[in-house]
Amino acid sequence: MFPVGDPYRVVKEGSVLPPFIIEQIRQREERERSRRDEEARRPRLELPVAPVAPKKRRVDEDEPDPDRGVIIVDLGG
Secondary structure (H helix, E strand, C coil): CCCCCCCCCCCCCCCCCCHHHHHHHHHHHHHHHHHHHHHHHCCCCCCCCCCCCCCCCCCCCCCCCCCCCCCCCCCCC
8 A cells, every 4th residue: 555665654554653753742741641631730819709500491472481381273165
């Protein structure tokens, strides 16, 4: 599938990623880990706030009453 000199060639199909991809993944994980560690060390201010109640569903004026019944009209005469 890949030519012999191609850097993307793998030893066994799908078994090994190219080394530069592995290095990029490792560097990204290190950056994310250091960012999380830095955020964990940063002081935080926690404010006591009351829990927010879920909003009630808004009923539009155009929307019929949700407690309405069913009316059957016989037009057959």
